[in-house]
Amino acid sequence: MSVVPLVEFENLKVRFKGERTVHAINGLNLSLQPGEMLGLLGESGSGKSVTLKTLLRLLPPKRSELEGSVRVNGTDVMSLSGKALARHRGGEVSMIFQEPALALDPVYTVGEQIAETVMRHKGVSRVAAMDVALDMLTRVRIPSPERRLKTYPHEMSGGMRQRAMIALALSCRPKLLLADEPTTALDATVQIQILLLLRELQKEFGMGVIFVTHDIGVAVEVSDRIAVMYAGNLVESGTAAEVIKNPRHPYTKGLLAANLHGAVKGQRLDAIPGSPPALETAPDACSFADRCPQATNRCRSALPPVVDISGQHKVACVLETANV
Amino acid sequence: MSKTEASFGQTDRGGPHQPLIIAKDLKKHFPIRSGLLNRKTATVHAVDGISFEVQKGETLGIVGESGCGKSTTARLLIGLIELDDGSIIYDGDALGTDIKLKELRRGVQMVFQDSYASLNPRLTIVDSIAFGPKIHGHADPSGVARGLMGRVGLDPERFAERYPHELSGGQRQRVNIARALALSPRLVILDEAVSALDKSVEAQVLNLLNDLKEELGLTYVFISHDLNVVRYISDRVLVMYLGEVVEVGPADAIYAKQAHPYTASLFAAMPSMDPDNRTEEPPLAGDPPNPIDPPTGCRFHTRCRFAEDICSKTKPKLSVIGGSERHLAACHLQDTTSGHSQALKEVAE
Numbered sequence: 001m002s003v004v005p006l007v008e009f010e011n012l013k014v015r016f017k018g019e020r021t022v023h024a025i026n027g028l029n030l031s032l033q034p035g036e037m038l039g040l041l042g043e044s045g046s047g048k049s050v051t052l053k054t055l056l057r058l059l060p061p062k063r064s065e066l067e068g069s070v071r072v073n074g075t076d077v078m079s080l081s082g083k084a085l086a087r088h089r090g091g092e093v094s095m096i097f098q099e100p101a102l103a104l105d106p107v108y109t110v111g112e113q114i115a116e117t118v119m120r121h122k123g124v125s126r127v128a129a130m131d132v133a134l135d136m137l138t139r140v141r142i143p144s145p146e147r148r149l150k151t152y153p154h155e156m157s158g159g160m161r162q163r164a165m166i167a168l169a170l171s172c173r174p175k176l177l178l179a180d181e182p183t184t185a186l187d188a189t190v191q192i193q194i195l196l197l198l199r200e201l202q203k204e205f206g207m208g209v210i211f212v213t214h215d216i217g218v219a220v221e222v223s224d225r226i227a228v229m230y231a232g233n234l235v236e237s238g239t240a241a242e243v244i245k246n247p248r249h250p251y252t253k254g255l256l257a258a259n260l261h262g263a264v265k266g267q268r269l270d271a272i273p274g275s276p277p278a279l280e281t282a283p284d285a286c287s288f289a290d291r292c293p294q295a296t297n298r299c300r301s302a303l304p305p306v307v308d309i310s311g312q313h314k315v316a317c318v319l320e321t322a323n324v
Numbered sequence: 325m326s327k328t329e330a331s332f333g334q335t336d337r338g339g340p341h342q343p344l345i346i347a348k349d350l351k352k353h354f355p356i357r358s359g360l361l362n363r364k365t366a367t368v369h370a371v372d373g374i375s376f377e378v379q380k381g382e383t384l385g386i387v388g389e390s391g392c393g394k395s396t397t398a399r400l401l402i403g404l405i406e407l408d409d410g411s412i413i414y415d416g417d418a419l420g421t422d423i424k425l426k427e428l429r430r431g432v433q434m435v436f437q438d439s440y441a442s443l444n445p446r447l448t449i450v451d452s453i454a455f456g457p458k459i460h461g462h463a464d465p466s467g468v469a470r471g472l473m474g475r476v477g478l479d480p481e482r483f484a485e486r487y488p489h490e491l492s493g494g495q496r497q498r499v500n501i502a503r504a505l506a507l508s509p510r511l512v513i514l515d516e517a518v519s520a521l522d523k524s525v526e527a528q529v530l531n532l533l534n535d536l537k538e539e540l541g542l543t544y545v546f547i548s549h550d551l552n553v554v555r556y557i558s559d560r561v562l563v564m565y566l567g568e569v570v571e572v573g574p575a576d577a578i579y580a581k582q583a584h585p586y587t588a589s590l591f592a593a594m595p596s597m598d599p600d601n602r603t604e605e606p607p608l609a610g611d612p613p614n615p616i617d618p619p620t621g622c623r624f625h626t627r628c629r630f631a632e633d634i635c636s637k638t639k640p641k642l643s644v645i646g647g648s649e650r651h652l653a654a655c656h657l658q659d660t661t662s663g664h665s666q667a668l669k670e671v672a673e
Contacts, residue, residue, distance in 0.1 A: 043522035143610075157611040187389035188549060192593040193606040214523065217595025221602055240599035258527040260552040261597045265575070266534070269556075271527035275492050 006208040007032040012068040026232040037209045039223030047232040048212045052178045094169040095178040100161035104153040111149030121172040136167035159190040179211045231287035238313030248315040338416035343377040351409035370396040372567035383544040385558030392564040433504035437516035439496035443488040450484040472502040494525035513545045566623040573651030583653035
């Protein structure tokens, strides 16, 4: 394909220094096509939020060391600074968070917050920006949007606040939306509403979305493609169907079993033993080997190769080299 | 675990058919005070007249959205907050008249969601677990604690002298489970006990809970918002909405066919897990109403697509539905005499 990918990570490495060193991302290669919805799946500490933050350069500059390249629409994100970085944040790429109550400013009304962003990025008047804000609240299907423009975040319910945050994030029509567990804090019946809304808006605006979650069910519900992260790298990626119906990496298989979808009551769960590694040193072997029931000496002596299974399906596991 | 310490809370007094817990018409309203004089300005109807039983040896799952009163119910059962009204009967003995709170707590213990907040950061693991037995006068509290640590999969040699912050979330939750078991309780209330854990660790802890239940003959009340987990672990399921029970019954029956429209919506809101057959329509619009001012009649009528006049006027009673004596729901649709136009019709004999 000659299309420039919307996002391209090449051998990204992120290391946090401080009292102890953490190798958060270890050689990540990942790309996203324009208009694609990618589900980034992983447990806490797997590096999924750090991946998102590198795209907005939100990592603490003094404590983090980055290697490799990150490109959005062909632009090197690492080289941005000053005004170019400000334009990038919120204009090109925008982000929604798990806790809308913390992400929104409590002392401004929802309308003012959206309008401020629009004025800043589009250089329009306050009145015109308010019109955009009203339009956005309508698009995220907030009931009686005229009234909601003038309300403060604390006056809204959790689901409404999340809709308001989505409206804010999309108000400048970014090409890329980053969603960091946006439905984890919501109730089940509200979560599904927000997931379907994001799916619709993604089609309507034609934007690329990276949706970070720890919940496989949520990833399946929204994603075209799913990438599974473990200990700062991808272990498996492919279309949602490829990953869910034909999981190849032992970790992905374990996660699917732990979802309990279709688990039989009373039957022992096929739990992955142990817990994720601490990442104090950069991995020089398969990070999952210590928890893997099929691990061999080969797994512990070198990094696993990335094997193409079929179509877009890729797996980082030495077991797959024999099968291809 | 020491069987010699068998005392009040642990012995079976009521026989196998006496439910371990009977909760009758539990009510808890929290006042909201504001203004200069700190006057009561509103009331949160957290738990509003709920009744249920927990049989010996079963696992009762309680599900519902935030604000529905599931955690308040758990806290009422163990006396962490005071009842406004209603009664709790533990193995045939009424709390307050026949038995004291301290006696109840020997038989009923609880594990909370936040594994870190529920441990004292200044106590080592072994001291935390041994605390209960020490208070209740056990001869060798730290011996009990070390034994339990081994039982929940934490090597006492390695972990006994550590502090909570030196453990991972899964390990800390194992400590909380061990601590809950330290007085050999018969009922353990698990309030979102696995919700904060990563999926792979959650599966390990669920396996542990199943093993412990079998080995020690425990009874569980398992509170969760994750329907997959509740289905896996529960014998019976109780569904709550805004402080009331809307449906209760055997897990298999409820998962096969939901009688109450709210239960049905809750199940339909679960992610499909099938990329070729994703959810197209959200089952419910809007958020749950505020429990400060709950809707009249059936509390679900504001979000229910079957709602009619009767639903906003008359509160439906929790009554037996279908063939099973044990499956109950509170919905006018299930009552042939309710006057709802779509209600089930009397089956012609």
